[in-house]
Amino acid sequence: MPSGPSQTGAGRSHYLHGTCPHEQQRLAKLNDILNEASLREIELKGGEKTLDVGCGLAQLTRALARKAGPKGRVVGIERSPEQIAEAIRRATAEGEGSLVELRQGEAAAMPLRDDEWGTFDVAHARFLLEHVPDPLAVVRGMVRAVRPGGRVILEDDDHDVIRLWPEPPGFSPLWTAYIRVYDRLGNDPYVGRRLVSLLHEAGAAPARNTWIFFGSCAGSSSFEAYVENMVGLVQGAGEKILSWGLLDAKDFEQGVSALGAWKHRPDAAMWFAMCFAEGVRPPPK
Numbered sequence: 001m002p003s004g005p006s007q008t009g010a011g012r013s014h015y016l017h018g019t020c021p022h023e024q025q026r027l028a029k030l031n032d033i034l035n036e037a038s039l040r041e042i043e044l045k046g047g048e049k050t051l052d053v054g055c056g057l058a059q060l061t062r063a064l065a066r067k068a069g070p071k072g073r074v075v076g077i078e079r080s081p082e083q084i085a086e087a088i089r090r091a092t093a094e095g096e097g098s099l100v101e102l103r104q105g106e107a108a109a110m111p112l113r114d115d116e117w118g119t120f121d122v123a124h125a126r127f128l129l130e131h132v133p134d135p136l137a138v139v140r141g142m143v144r145a146v147r148p149g150g151r152v153i154l155e156d157d158d159h160d161v162i163r164l165w166p167e168p169p170g171f172s173p174l175w176t177a178y179i180r181v182y183d184r185l186g187n188d189p190y191v192g193r194r195l196v197s198l199l200h201e202a203g204a205a206p207a208r209n210t211w212i213f214f215g216s217c218a219g220s221s222s223f224e225a226y227v228e229n230m231v232g233l234v235q236g237a238g239e240k241i242l243s244w245g246l247l248d249a250k251d252f253e254q255g256v257s258a259l260g261a262w263k264h265r266p267d268a269a270m271w272f273a274m275c276f277a278e279g280v281r282p283p284p285k
Contacts, residue, residue: 014185015131017236019082024057026232028090031059033225034274037212038126039063041276042153047071048121051145053107053138054078054128058087058100064124065099074100075120077110108137112145120146126155126274133186135194139202148283152204155212155276158192163271168262174234174255177246181237184244192275204279211273218268226270227263231256 017023038060044050044067052061055076065074078084084102091097105111107128123142129135142152159179164171182189191198196206216223234241234256241247247255262268 014187015080016181016185016187016240017233019080019086023232023236024083024086026229026236027057028059029225030229031057033222033229034212034214035060035063038155039067041155041210041212042067042122042124044068044072044122049119050074051110051112051120051123051142052076052100053110053123053125053142054131055102056083056087056127057090058084058102059090060126061087061100061102062091062096065096075112076100076102077105077107078102079104079106107132108134108141110141110145117144118147120150122146122151122153124153124155127157129154129156129191129195129198130159130182130189131187135188135191136198136201139198139204143199143202143204143279143281146281148281150281151207152199152202152279152281153276154195154199154278155274156192156195157189158275159189161192161273164262165269165271166265166267168255168258170251170255170258171262173247173251174259177241177252178234178237180246181240181244184240184246195275195277196279199277199279202279203281205282206277206279209275209277212276213272214274215270215272217270218263218266223268223270224263227259227268230270231260234259 046069048068050064050068052064055061055078058076061074061076068074081104084104087102103111123145132138146152179189196209199206216226241252242249
C-alpha cells in the first residue's frame, strides 16, 4: 500500500485541475454536493473569525460566513486570480458580494497583516494540501494564524481509499495513472492519512479525526453527479497522463468511456471518503 509521495516533482506548487471554465463548473458542482457535510463537521457556532486557505471559488467560504453570522468575519486566501475573479462573479450574482473578504496569495506565505496573525478562531483548508509540495509549511502557517485555543481544520483526500463496485473496465490503470500525475508534480495524493501527523508536527494539539463520506450508489439522486465529478477529474489530467506516457491513448479513452457508462449500472456503488482532522493551538508556555 502506498504511504506517501515519492518526491519526484520539481518542488513547486501545482494545482492539477487548472482554472478553465469547464473545471470551474466541475468544482462548483462538487461544492454543491459536499459543502453541507463539511459544514456539519466544522461546527461553527456563530461569531467566529475564520480563515479559509485555498478557498477556490469561495462557495464554502461564503457558507462559513453565513454560519458565522453578522458578528463573524471570514477571510479567504486563493492564489489564482482566475478563481478569485470567478468567486467574486458568483458571489455578486447571488447577492453576497460583500459577505467575505478574498485575498490573492500563496497558502505557504499567506497575505495577512502583522496584527492579524494569532487572531483567528478557525483556520480551515479543504482539498489544498494534496496540491502543495510542502503541506507542513502550510499547516504551520495556519497554526500561527489562529489564537491560542483556536481550531485548525484540515480536509483532504487519500486517493488510495476509493473503491468502485462492480469496478468499471480499465478503471484501475486509469486511476493509477491519475495518481501518478500528483507524484510527478511533487504533490501527495495520499496526504489525507497524514492530517493528524501534520497538525502535531505544526505545533497543534490533535483533537479529533473522522471521515466525510464522499460516495454514492445507483438509485441515489447524487450518484450521477459524483461519477461525473470523477470523470472530470481524470479528463482534466488527461493531457499530462498522455504526454508523460502514464497510459496510452487507447486505454485512457476506453477507461474514461467505461467510467462514464458505469453510472447507468443499476448495481453500481462508489465508496470514497474525505479525511477530516482538527487540532487546537495550545496556550503559550
